[in-house]
Amino acid sequence: MAETLWWQHGVVYQIYPRSFQDSDGDGIGDLAGIRQRLDHLCWLGVDAAWISPVFPSPMADFGYDVSDYCGIAPLFGSIADMDRLIGEAHERGLKVILDFVPNHSSDQHPWFLESRSSRDNPRRDWYIWRDPAPDGGPPNNWLANFGGSGWEFDPSTGQYYFHSFLKEQPDLNWRNPAVREAMYDALRFWLDRGVDGFRVDVIWLLVKDDQFRDNPPNPAWQPHEAGIGQLLQLYSADRPETLEVVEEMRAVLDAYPERVLIGEIYLPIERFVAYYGRDMKGAHLPFNFQLIFAAWNATQIARIVAEYEAALPEGGWPNWVLGNHDQKRIATRVGQAGARLAAMLLLTLRGTPTLYYGDELGLENVPIPPERAQDPWERNEPGLGLGRDPARTPMPWDGTERAGFTTGEPWLPLNHDHAARNVAAAKREPGSLLNLYRRLIxxxxxxEALNRGEYRAAHAEGDVLVFERRSAAGDRLLVALNFGKAPARIPLPQDVTQARLLLSTVPAREEAVLRAELDLEGEEGVILALGRA
Structure with a gap:
């Protein structure tokens, strides 16, 4: 695969460390636990493990409030544990991607403790401080993503500081060159230890309007939606200067061979593709979340893929995501049969796929009793169904009482069907979703047609999405995905004399040579080799 780099032809697997594997019986996953389960990733066939934050943190937002960018939270282990994990992953041919959280720190970070100590502290300008409005209230109308105002008053210095999320997560001032250099030094710290890249949290929020103008109202907002949606984030997000910061981050990584910069960006297609940067010097992979929010039908998926492919700048490498730690699980959104179809879609579209832990088992959102809710978003805006705990529950490894995840009490409840839905059981079942993922990967x-080949535009024939992938040598693969529940029949391309079935999402389907038409069961997907003897 010399024509592409590992992050282009490979598959990324996201690990939420609290929920992957506990090694010490405290009910919370850790780095030693991840290391113990590396062979699962190898067996599955993925190429890289993206690990959600493991830095020191008071855990107000479960690691997304960092108090030391160059350390490891004792809850997860130590620097030595991380070094050993990176080393053992590399021995197995796996890459390691860390989650980097530069938009905000913890309010317990030494930088912020200095910043809030006085108005003339040298680090005062490392965060975003403003005088009160004339009425004594917040400086402007900017909101926090987890509910309420984005401004918190500090009585000791008489100013407000801005926080895009919790008040315990003050935003850093990325207009300050000293902040930038300190954060780039943190990147280098991990790159020097062998980390293969970073997924950068909320990268589109880094720079705020220098005039601190009010955000305009959002006329489409509905009361049952998250409060942040009341306003259009015109001045508190996606500012033009952000692209300069992203390009500087990329330059840091470019000093090391074959590292990858991934950006979390919840923006419309025409905006997030801008984060590839000028001359492709921005993020290698601005995360594409379109499938997470897509209406689950052939017409809409075909439209999304076409719009994305058309919007990609020249040289921009595509990527696709079905789920992550912030969204409902794919099996909850589309059902178990739909999850099989989604797996085939994810792994046959052009570009880098990212798989969320547990999705290979068809895990669904796990109901969380109110007394066990952990997510601060759920606590801040109760009743709106915004809690992310249901998609963060422990990985079930076997059918034992605690699913092989821990010897203690799991920090969140296990899936109710873990005795049957677990890795060990799924491995034994040839037709399981887990084995389908392994075969697809x-x-x-x-x-070559799939991992770096050309993409021929998708089209919908009724409920069936059809597209081709072609290799440089001329090999042609046809992917047909029936999003409907009823059987469907479609014609094969007119220039094809025969087609051979390579893989179906339906376990019982036998290999066959097709001549003119393809019959699909409801919610079945197939991959066909075209024109082969």
Whole structure:
């Protein structure tokens, strides 16, 4: 695969460390636990592990409130544990991507403790401080993503500081060159230890309007939606200067061979593709979340893929995501049969796929009793269904009482069907979703047409999404995905004399050579080799 880099032809697997594997019986996953389960990633066939934050933190937002960018939270282990994890991953041919959280720190970070100590402290301008409005209230109308005003008053210095999320997560001032250099030094600290790249949290929020203008109202907002949606984030997000910061981050990584910069960006297609940067010097992979929010039908998926492919700048490498730690699980959104179809879609579209832990088992959102809710968003805006705990529950490894995840009490409840839905059981079942993922990943690795080949525009034939992938040598693969629940029949391309079935999402389907038409069961997907003897 010399024509592409590992992050282009490979598959990324996201690990939420609290929920992957506990090694010490405290009910919370850790780095030693991840290391113990590296062989699962190898067996599955993925190429890289993206690990959600493991830095020291008071855990107000479960690691997304960092108090030391160059350390490891004792809850997860130590620097030595991380070094050992990176080393053992590399021995297995796996890359390690860390989650980097530069928009905000913890309010317990030494930088912020200095910043809030006095108005003339040298680090005062490392964060965003403003005088009260004439009435004594917040400086402007900016809101926090987790509810309420984005401004918190500090009585000791008589000013407000801005926080895009919790008040315990003050935003850093990325207009300050000293902040930038300190954060780039943190990147270098981990790159020097062998980390293969970073997923950068909320990268589109880094720079705020220098005039601190009020955000305009959002006329489309509805009361049942998250409070942040009341305003259009015109001045508190996606400012033009952000692209300069992203390019500077990229330059840091470019000093090291074959590192990858991934940006979390919840923006419309035409905006997030701008984060590839001028001359492709921005993020290698601005995360594409379109499938997470797509209406689950052939017409809409075809439209989304076409719009994305058309919007990509020249040289921009695509990527696709079905789920993550902030969104409902794919099996909850589309059902178990739909999850099989989604797996085939994810692993056959052009570009880098990212798989969320547990989705290979068809895990669904786990109901969380109110007394066990952990997510601060759920506590701040109760009743809106915004809690992310249901998609963060422990990985079930076997059918034992605590699913092989821990010997203690899991920090969140296990899936109710963990005795049957677990890795060990799924491995034994040839037709399981887990084995389908493994076969899809193996096929993607083996077929140049899939891992780096050309993409021929998708179209919908009724409920069926159809597209082709072609290799430089001329190999042609056809992917047909029936989003409907009823059987469907579609014609094969007119220039094809025969087609051979490579893989179906339906376990019982036998290999066959097709001549003119393809019959699909409801919610079945297939991959066909076209024109082969």
């Amino acid at each position: 193996a096929l993607r690795r083996a077929e």
